[in-house]
Amino acid sequence: MKPAEINAKWKVLQQKIAEEFDSDIPDLKVMLFLIGVQELGKGPGKYSKRQKEELMHIATCRLLSEMGFYELEGLDQDGWPHWKLVKQVPSFAMMEQELLLKSLAIHYFEDIYQ
16 A cells, blocks of 8 residues: 555544544554454453553554564463564664554454454
8 A cells, every 4th residue: 555545544444443432533552552452352451551562562563463574472371462573574764664554453453344
């Protein structure tokens, strides 16, 4: 997808999530948190700041696994997924990284909403 297409689809996704959760328009961090919660599979709950960061990391790994950068290693004793890096993620400028994650998140949610 081209950047303009990614940004247009991103705005549609943000609106859909805001309506579904009856909340403000979510930014990328919120979207990553939602993906992390979904991947954890334990449903909504109270999470510490550290757990929220871990959930966003889980989401990032899950999204980048679509491009072959990460592979699910398994679950720990508490049921949290652990990912291993299988090939080095290229260095991206901040805007490129954000566009890539937005694009992958769009695809992730498309699978859920279809």
